[in-house]
């Protein structure tokens with residue numbers, strides 16, 4: 001529709017020429033949106049788009065036709081329909097990034113989880129007898145085989161495992177911990193607070209930097225419920241230090257008939273020296289060192305879904321299974337399926353690093369990552385346009401989630417640097433532009449550049465595919 005060509009209509013007159021809601025809903029673009037989003041939401045989006053158009057026309061903007069309004073409404077609907085929990089490219093260099101969901105699951109675990117989601121399963125049902133079975137039966141034998149423990153169970157995460165153990169063995173009693181091991185793990189998980197919630201009285205022994213066996217001995221009392229040894233997985237105290245190894249605490253605990261609990265944190269079932277990392281105590285070693293119970297995470301170095309394992313003595317696990325709190329912390333069939341499939345991979349150590357994404361990414365060689373960086377550099381530079389320089393740089397990846405905190409892995413990054421000054425502001429805008437991609441790309445800022453550490457980039461084609469839409473000049477106006 002064109003107005004009088006000789007004399008432009010006043011903005012308010014042109015408002016009458018805006019298409020009606022029905023007219024917009026009759027367009028092809030609206031038909032596609034109607035099929036996906038239904039009538040009420042599509043009509044509301046069209047009304048909102050028309051409202052925006054009215055404002056724009058009033059201030060002298062162009063008069064949109066029905067197709068343009070429908071396209072705008074469809075874009076808004078697609079945006080709203082998108083989940084907030086989205087896949088991203090983790091190029092932060094932290095392999096087990098807690099804020100990005102930690103471990104990626106093995107294909108076998110993904111398949112098992114999908115099967116469990118789609119079907120009824122023998123979750124608590126004994127197929128041999130037709131009677132009621134136990135949820136833990138699916139994992140117990142496998143966990144015992146892999147750790148050398150007598151018995152085992154699994155709960156929501158390792159924080160839950162620690163809480164449940166402290167409550168089961170320490171409620172109304174005292175729990176001994178070294179002052180050097182009173183840790184805080186990201187968020188609100190502080191050991192003294194968890195102890196209070198578990199109903200046990202904290203008996204701190206030793207000092208921040210030095211704790212000796214005699215400190216534990218002096219604290220032992222008739223009211224002692226347990227001795228807790230915590231693997232200080234997210235920091236190291238160095239210098240003039242002393243700590244008592246679980247192996248040396250075990251005889252004291254045994255002599256006084258007090259359970260020794262060892263919270264390994266990450267814990268691992270495989271010897272990481274095999275993929276060139278420093279030795280991290282394995283769960284089998286912790287069990288052999290004489291702990292009555294050992295707790296560890298499912299989604300840290302183990303490479304499975306979120307979970308917390310408790311393995312150890314049968315009598316202690318019986319006490320845990322009697323605790324009504326356990327019911328509130330249990331895992332569902334989906335995770336149980338994924339966990340079982342993940343643990344089964346550990347039966348074949350030779351192929352573990354190839355099948356388990358966490359170990360596969362940790363094991364990547366720096367020259368392989370550097371070659372990938374050189375391969376991708378031209379395409380990334382082209383996507384960034386002339387305003388950003390791109391160069392290949394050596395960098396250090398981290399394991400993350402507190403595992404082996406001092407260990408860094410040599411890696412390679414694409415370092416992106418905006419040419420125009422602006423310093424931190426320009427870098428932040430570039431990072432925001434990467435986060436706006438169809439699959440957001442998350443890097444890290446360091447040494448005056450935005451670093452894309454390629455250690456965790458396996459889907460190169462997918463990465464290049466989304467990068468085409470990068471608009472580094474757009475700033476973070478939309479962020």
Ligand SMILES: *Cc1c(COP(=O)(O)O)cnc(C)c1O
Nearest residue numbers: 157158159233264265266297402
């Ligand atoms: C990570 C960690 C926990 C908590 O484990 P989640 O599985 O994250 O709940 C507990 N203790 C230690 C020592 C840890 O490193």
